[in-house]
Amino acid sequence: MLILGIESSCDETGVGLYDTSRGLLAHRLYSQIALHAQYGGVVPELASRDHVRKLIPLLRECLAAAGVAPADLDGVGYTAGPGLAGALLVGAAFAEAYAHGLGIPALPVHHLEGHLLSPLLSADPPRFPFVALLVSGGHTQLMRVTGVGAYELLGETVDDAAGEAFDKTAKLIGLDYPGGPALAALAEGGQAGVFKLPRPMLHSHDLQFSFSGLKTAVLTATKAPGWTEASRADLAAEFQEAVSDVLVSKAMAALRQCALKTLVVAGGVGANRRLRERLNLVAHRAGVRVHYPELEFCSDNGAMISLAAGLRFAAGEKGHRDGAFTVKPRW
Ligand code: KG4
Ligand code: ZN
Numbered sequence: 001m002l003i004l005g006i007e008s009s010c011d012e013t014g015v016g017l018y019d020t021s022r023g024l025l026a027h028r029l030y031s032q033i034a035l036h037a038q039y040g041g042v043v044p045e046l047a048s049r050d051h052v053r054k055l056i057p058l059l060r061e062c063l064a065a066a067g068v069a070p071a072d073l074d075g076v077g078y079t080a081g082p083g084l085a086g087a088l089l090v091g092a093a094f095a096e097a098y099a100h101g102l103g104i105p106a107l108p109v110h111h112l113e114g115h116l117l118s119p120l121l122s123a124d125p126p127r128f129p130f131v132a133l134l135v136s137g138g139h140t141q142l143m144r145v146t147g148v149g150a151y152e153l154l155g156e157t158v159d160d161a162a163g164e165a166f167d168k169t170a171k172l173i174g175l176d177y178p179g180g181p182a183l184a185a186l187a188e189g190g191q192a193g194v195f196k197l198p199r200p201m202l203h204s205h206d207l208q209f210s211f212s213g214l215k216t217a218v219l220t221a222t223k224a225p226g227w228t229e230a231s232r233a234d235l236a237a238e239f240q241e242a243v244s245d246v247l248v249s250k251a252m253a254a255l256r257q258c259a260l261k262t263l264v265v266a267g268g269v270g271a272n273r274r275l276r277e278r279l280n281l282v283a284h285r286a287g288v289r290v291h292y293p294e295l296e297f298c299s300d301n302g303a304m305i306s307l308a309a310g311l312r313f314a315a316g317e318k319g320h321r322d323g324a325f326t327v328k329p330r331w
Contacts, residue, residue, distance in 0.1 A: 130264050135247065
């Protein structure tokens with residue numbers, strides 16, 4: 001089966017073509033970062049309008065790159081949530097109309113399922129069952145994954161997501177949107193330990209996370225006597241270390257709890273170099289294998305949505321053909 005996947009939940013327009021026997025044939029991604037940068041964050045209305053402009057040209061490019069025609073498609077999967085309502089509506093309306101026009105089924109996909117399964121696109125994919133650490137701008141979750149569609153939530157953040165904490169902290173110390181990668185880059189030149197930040201819920205004996213206090217501690221540090229611009233890199237490094245400490249510790253605890261030796265790390269924060277370094281070290285000692293998506297599939301993309309839809313269709317899901325849809329911004 002040849003499945004088209006469409007992603008438009010936030011500020012990235014993505015399309016992917018996944019063949020259930022041949023794998024990913026092609027994908028295209030357009031990031032709106034430059035558009036939103038001047039406003040210091042994503043402007044929902046502008047995001048929706050840009051998805052409208054980009055979706056069809058990207059799809060044409062993707063079909064051409066894969067050497068397939070619309071008539072070759074067997075189904076269309078699209079992100080139905082969570083995300084920005086208007087942005088989701090663009091992808092959903094297009095996907096449903098396109099599928100209806102071609103007489104093929106459409107399947108709404110949960111954005112996080114795309115992230116969760118994205119390491120399966122790599123050359124050396126993880127095997128089920130595994131523990132997944134999902135760390136994106138909107139979510140921080142640990143899941144036990146026993147198969148496609150078989151996900152058990154083990155723990156999650158009680159307030160901010162890890163990526164959100166990166167972004168808000170970046171803003172506090174004067175970095176431009178998108179803050180997470182900028183903060184990580186600044187941290188490379190700093191030293192952790194010069195500042196002392198808390199490791200929230202490190203010893204909570206459960207798999208819950210909390211990151212909002214960390215942001216407040218950063219704010220306090222920037223208001224303390226002796227704070228200078230030159231201290232920013234050290235504070236960024238300590239912040240990154242604090243987040244990594246908690247993520248690494250809880251991910252390892254989840255693996256022990258589930259008696260599993262395979263960890264999948266997905267979502268934008270999974271691109272963080274220091275987090276990967278720390279995880280790899282601890283995992284190696286514990287005999288745990290860590291799988292990351294290819295870097296290009298760490299942040300939002302259409303390939304992971306085509307994959308998730310493809311695996312669901314292959315598992316027998318039928319989708320629907322009536323063109324009806326609703327999006328679920330808070331799914
Ligand atoms: O998965 P994603 O692209 O979109 C969501 O579904 O949220 O994740 C985006 C998040 C943002 O908060 C961004 O700041 C963060 O991932 N991020 C990073 C890095 N690259 C992206 N955070 C820390 N270090 C990075 N290298
Ligand atoms: Zn995402």
